[in-house]
Amino acid sequence: MPNKTAVVTGGSRGIGRAIVLALAGAGYQVAFSYVRDETAAMELRGQLQAQGVECLALQCDVASADSVRAFFERVEAHFQRIDLLVNNAGITRDGLLATMPVKDIVEVIQTNLVGTLLCCQQVVPGMMRQRGGCIVNIGSVAAQKPGKGQSNYAAAKGGVEALTRALAVELSPRNIRVNAVAPGIVKTEMSTALIGSQEEEIQSRLLIKRYAEPEEIAEAVLYLAERGLYLTGEVLPVNGGLKMP
């Protein structure tokens, strides 16, 4: 049996990097994208290659349909098939809606939501031909329990949750499962800005009194991909109880 192939968008840093490492550790050959941080991407690629993992690291802006198409053409040319897509690439541009630049609204929706749709669109034909595959989208607790200043991001991640359910319905006849992981606050560059001055308020809303490690989100992705075989159209929360109080 050849190894399964996974594609992870935004795999160069943070949660995406942890997902790439977890999937490689589970025996996947991995293609991942980055948009700006080539140094981090090449370092990760080197680490995987040193472990003997077949790996492709390519620049791709998920907000651009042309860039996404070119990325998946190169991945499919290299690996011939894609078994798992993890839509992880994402950005925040927090601010109050009344004064938010239109650019921040558009970029957040385009990257988090449209980018996810565009990547799904590229892998679905191949997965349908294979009569099998798995898609895991990275949502956010913000879709259900947004903080102040997250209207653009919460709308995008709410869209990702709805897309997850809609695509699960569309693709289940072809044996393709579609699920999402909705992280709470995870220790990455993205959350550093969010935590900022709100640290005490956020900590008081957590039942588990610490932030998640990226590896804990990667573990949930791996579960949905490899073990949760009777799950589709679901959003798995991994948020330390942030949603509850």
Ligand code: NAP
């Ligand atoms: P991060 O540390 O900021 O890393 C973001 C990753 O996405 C990087 O690899 C970055 O590439 C890539 N990326 C950004 N814009 C992109 C674009 N237009 N096209 C392709 N790749 C792009 O973020 P993170 O905290 O790991 O977040 C990963 C995912 O988890 C996001 O979807 C985020 O919304 C979600 N999430 C995070 C948290 C949290 O607390 N951190 C909580 C809930 C959900 P470069 O390295 O090249 O810049």
